[in-house]
Amino acid sequence: MSMNMPAEYQEQRIEYVPKVEVTLEQAVDNLKKLDQIRRRIMRQGVDYDVIQGTPKPTLLKPGAERLLQFFGLGHRVQLIDKKEDWDNGFFYYQYKVTIVKQYPGYEITVAECEGSANSKEKRYRNQDVFTIVNTLQKMAIKRALVGATLQATGTSGMFTQDLEDIDLQGQQVSNQQNTYADASDTISQKQAKRMFAIAEGNEELVRGILDKYGYGHSADVKKIDYEKICSEIEKAKLEMFMGDPTDDKNNEAV
Structure with missing residues (x-):
């Protein structure tokens, strides 16, 4: 037990039994609305993309921001760790994105996820690393944002986390072709x-x-x-x- 707890609660054991907080009708209605958002509003190639060989569409940064907007959620970005070796040309950044729901006078944390990027990744090896420092920071934030959004909105059944061959704008950066030869x-x-x-x-x-x-x-x-x-x-x-x-x-x- 935490030592910061009031004395009267120190000897109590508090057990939490998970239970469903919505009715079956509400759950079905929520799924319908999510599916309508994906099919009618979210744009392939902008908000998400379909990659050959993957079972679900890949959620992109604009799509993550759009989902948060639909759910009335905000997010905060925090730098967790970084390594900048200007002499040897190595850069590493790790960020945490916290999804929050704001109410008058307070807010609650809905989900958190960390993401990282470094200059040794395959996609960056043939580039001038000194010119992509800002790109690495943005990529780390994007990875954390997409992961946290999937958790907060419960859409991991519809979308998957970002893949190695997707860049910040949702463009494929590998040599993989969209169609078979x-x-x-x-x-x-x-x-x-x-x-x-x-x-x-x-x-x-x-x-x-x-x-x-x-x-x-x-x-x-x-x-x-x-x-x-x-x-x-x-x-x-x-x-x-x-x-x-x-x-x-x-x-x-x-």
């Missing part, structure tokens, strides 16, 4: 299994989307169509969980 290549067995994993074993859902693309079997799927199919499977799974939005409109009209 040979469009006739078919996916691997591991990639086929991933489609069913996304659908959580719902074979009927996967088969329906494969039929839409003209494939009779998962092994026939071409790599050029793979990510689009995975995205549709994920979208269909989410819609099944939340229910058909047209049902709500029909109910309102009754």
Whole structure:
């Protein structure tokens, strides 16, 4: 027990039993609103991007800032550690981003995450490190911001943390191509299994989307169509969980 605690509480054991604080209807409604924000407002290539070989879109810095705005949250940035060796050309920065909810007279901390960047990273090795010091600082902050935002908004099921081949503006900096050189290549067995994993074993859902693309079997799927199919499977799974939005409109009209 903390020694700063009042004496009358020193001998008490306080146990916390986690419990759901929202109703099922509120949870479903929140998921619907999140999905609407992602599909109708957030922009691919600006707020998020889809990278080949990843199961979920990658959240970018503008998208993280937009999500915080939608949730009415603010954030604070704090430098945790830095190493600046101007003689040998090595620079390292570590920042912490704290997501806060402000109320009149006080605020609460919702989430925290730390991020770092250094001049030895692969993307910076062939650059003049003395000209990218500010870039390193911004990258460390961005990594912390995206991680903290995913925690605070509960959107890690929709987006993933930033990848090695995404820079501050969301542009790819690696030599990886967005499309495959040979469009006739078919996916691997591991990639086929991933489609069913996304659908959580719902074979009927996967088969329906494969039929839409003209494939009779998962092994026939071409790599050029793979990510689009995975995205549709994920979208269909989410819609099944939340229910058909047209049902709500029909109910309102009754």
